[in-house]
Amino acid sequence: MWLRKSLPVLVLFIAFYVFAGATAVYAGDCDSMSITVLTASGGATVTGSAGVFSVNFGNVNGLGIGTPATGVSVSVSGAGATYTTPVTVTFTHNSNCNGAGFNTRVYQDSTRTAVSQTAAREGSSAASVVSVPTTLASSVIISTATGTTVTITRYVGIFVSNANGASSVTGALSPRFIYKFTALNP
Numbered sequence: 659m660w661l662r663k664s665l666p667v668l669v670l671f672i673a674f675y676v677f678a679g680a681t682a683v684y685a686g687d688c689d690s691m692s693i694t695v696l697t698a699s700g701g702a703t704v705t706g707s708a709g710v711f712s713v714n715f716g717n718v719n720g721l722g723i724g725t726p727a728t729g730v731s732v733s734v735s736g737a738g739a740t741y742t743t744p745v746t747v748t749f750t751h752n753s754n755c756n757g758a759g760f761n762t763r764v765y766q767d768s769t770r771t772a773v774s775q776t777a778a779r780e781g782s783s784a785a786s787v788v789s790v791p792t793t794l795a796s797s798v799i800i801s802t803a804t805g806t807t808v809t810i811t812r813y814v815g816i817f818v819s820n821a822n823g824a825s826s827v828t829g830a831l832s833p834r835f836i837y838k839f840t841a842l843n844p
Contacts, residue, residue, distance in 0.1 A: 691751040693762075693839050698744035698811050702729035713814060715741050720820030731784055742784040742815035749839045750807045759842045760804060764812075765797035766790050767834035778833030779815035787815045790835060797838070 695711040697704045702713050716727035722739035726732060733740045749762055766775055779787035782800070791797055801810050816831060 691839055691841070692749075693837055694748045694750075695837070696746045696748070697729075698746045700729060701745060702727045702743040704745055711745075713743060713745065715743070715816055718816065718818055720818045733784070738817055738819040738821070740779060740787065740815055740817045742779065742787055742813045744784075744811050744813050746809060747812050747837055748807065748809045749801075749803075751839075751841065752806070759802060760808075761799050761840055761842065762801040762803075762808075762810075763794070763797035763838045763840070764790055764800050765794055765836055765838075766792045767836060768792040770833050771831075774831045774833040777816050777818065777831050778835065779813075779817055780835055781813050781815075782811075784813050784815070787813050794836075794838065800837075 695704055695706075702715065704711050704713055706712050714727050715730050716725055718724040718726055718730075718732075718739065718741050720738040722732045722734035724732075726741055727743075730741050730743045733742070747762075749760075751760075764780055766778060768775075775792055776789070778790055780790045781787035800812065801808065803810070814835065816833070
């Protein structure tokens with residue numbers, strides 16, 4: 659009875675978009691770069707192509723008792739619930755791309771709603787997902803691996819507050835992450 663009166667269960671349908679962009683910061687040396695995002699072992703299904711990929715988290719709420727999609731894990735805290743799933747991110751470039759190294763950054767599309775941006779999480783494990791910056795200038799380096807093909811597992815997620823009132827979240831969220839692979843100047 660207490661739960662029904664003081665904490666309405668908020669059900670959200672979460673579609674999580676990942677934009678994977680490959681960019682060379684100097685011309686001529688790296689003419690073939692790409693990033694793909696795929697379903698990771700045990701993770702929710704990743705769909706999409708041509709640089710735009712999405713993950714459906716299912717019906718989620720701040721109590722952690724929703725019906726998330728298969729492959730989505732939930733961690734409940736006093737403030738709400740964090741839903742995560744692993745994704746496989748693969749970076750490729752041609753073998754004559756010979757800069758001073760490479761890095762891969764992640765940041766959010768700043769055109770998304772503030773609620774979507776606040777809820778979005780990303781990290782190297784389900785336990786380490788954190789909020790992601792909204793600009794390239796403040797982006798986070800997630801890999802400096804070398805080689806013509808590099809595959810890493812990342813975790814994308816969403817935090818849903820269990821707050822009542824004006825700070826509660828209702829409806830759909832659609833945050834968008836941008837993974838940027840860069841060949842550094844020699």
